[in-house]
Amino acid sequence: MYKSPRGTSDILPDDQIYWRILNKNIEKISSEFGYGRIDTPIIEDAKLFVRGIGKLTDIVEKETYTFKDRGDNLLTLRPEGTAPICRAYLQHGMQNSTQPIRLFYMLPNFRYERPQSGRYRQHHQFGAENIGESDPNIDCEIIEYAWRFLKNVGLSKLNLEINSIGDKQCRPKYITTLKEYYNSYTNDLCEDCIRRLENNTLRLLDCKKTECKKIISKAPNNLDYLCDECKQHWELLLLYLSDIKLPYIINRRLVRGFDYYTRTVFEITPKTIGSTTAIAGGGRYDGLIEELGGPETPGIGFGIGMERVILELKNQSIPIPKNNNNKILIANLGLKSKHTAISIASFLRKNGITTILGPSSKNLRRQLKYASSIGSTHVIIIGDDEIQKNKLIIKNLSSGTQDSIPNKPNDLVKMLSNN
RNA sequence: GUGAGUGUGGCCAAGUAGGUUAAGGCGCCAGGUUGUGGCCCUGGAGAUCAAGGGUUCGAAUCCCUUCACUCACCCCA
DSSP states (O other): OOOOOTTOOOOOGGGHHHHHHHHHHHHHHHHHHTOEEOOOOSEEEHHHHHHHHOTTSHHHHHSOOEEEOTTOOEEEEOOOSHHHHHHHHHHTTGGGSSSOEEEEEEEEEEOOSOOBTTBOSEEEEEEEEEESOOOHHHHHHHHHHHHHHHHHTTOOSEEEEEEEOOOTTHHHHHHHHHHHHHHTTGGGSOHHHHHHHHHOGGGGGGOOOHHHHHHHHTSOOGGGGOOHHHHHHHHHHHHHHHHTTOOOEEOTTOOOSOTTOEEEEEEEEEOSTTOOSOSEEEEEOTTHHHHTTSOSOOEEEEEEEHHHHHHHHHHTTOOOOOOOOOEEEEEEOSHHHHHHHHHHHHHHHHTTOEEEEOOTTSOHHHHHHHHHHTTOSEEEEEOHHHHHHTEEEEEETTTOOEEEEEOOHHHHHHHHOOO
16 A cells, blocks of 8 residues: 655644644734745755755755756755745845845755654745844844744743854854864764764764763853854844843754854754754854855844644644534435535535535434534434425534524525624 | 664554464444434444564464664754
8 A cells, every 4th residue: 555655744634723723823923024925946956955055964965855857957855945045035136125035934845864753754844034134133033033933823831042153253263172172082972973073063062972961061162252243243132032021041052953054043942841852943144145156145044843833732732723613414315305405505605604415325313423423513404394395404413402494595594604 | 874662454452481263442334213413232344463484283473584653863843
């Protein structure tokens, strides 16, 4: 039997309510913050991500779905949202409009990795990018935007962790200092950290092994190595976050996997015990547009994993509003009544009422049973007696009461309308 | 890519010192009620026990291989 490919899943009707809630909140909050929606293709030129995310990052090295099309073009299934949006920014000449540009998206991403809890080969991210402005109030805006979205969909018990990893001036100096520090501890490091020392130095700070944690605690503090501009930017951001009373945790070990990040990086994680994975992450990428061939342009954005948000909504047992609208089943008995049933169903639907025709091969008892099992609120019963008298029986399934009424579709609509 | 755990009808599962027809529950279908649901009762359908190979008179059960799923690591939303 065929199965959905590893790390992908079907979103069945019962789960769609979560996606409706998320989509509704995405539109609402994005409009409140003044961001415009952008949809980019699922495929992009493979080079976009090599240049954008970084050749040596794990995502590009081993996690992209990359293939040649029939025209020999090397294409990649989008693994993240920021690089394509920067591409679109340049392609459509947005640098010529008034800056900054505010964009948001809600799109599937693809990464070839081993699936586990909250990690899939196809996952959806809601993200936003603010391009063309470096003032720290924009950093504050982006963080508030992500934070408020998560609050709005109903999540609580969240931590906001922030850090600054410097810019192209001060970051290399810090990395050199860090390398020098670590070089005297190479015998005490775990295997992964030995590798990190070479190709992902900042990540050394993020190791969870106890032996490495000791070394981390005495490592030089990145915040002490920020250049004056970065330091001022960082301190202003903290003030702005205080202005809007957004509680943050400074985590100097917070570093992120993409090469393009500069200055501000942040993550939002649930406080739930055991779950350390971020449901939202983002940061500033002041060098990215230039790296992609554009002018020197600052930018900052976030990505929120929708599947992780839904997991957390379920974890926190957030109540999901139910649809209380009336749902009608028309039970019909015999061929003659079927004609009437079909036309009444059609009429009710045209008037916005959810209507399902009962399985006419079954007797009345089975049709009522069916109505109960699918959650109908009312059943309209049409049999030979009703046809003869030009009447209908309408039965309320929650109270169990029923009435015989004249067959007047307009009256039915009045009775069954939800408002 | 590395490590651990788990695979028995659509779903949840019992059964593993090998032994005749592989429990049970949910769900599904039908009857009890030929025109009245939810509860109840009765019956029915549905399983090459993940797949392949091996050991054995005999394998869901023991051995080997493969695959899938889950969790963790790397990394990430």
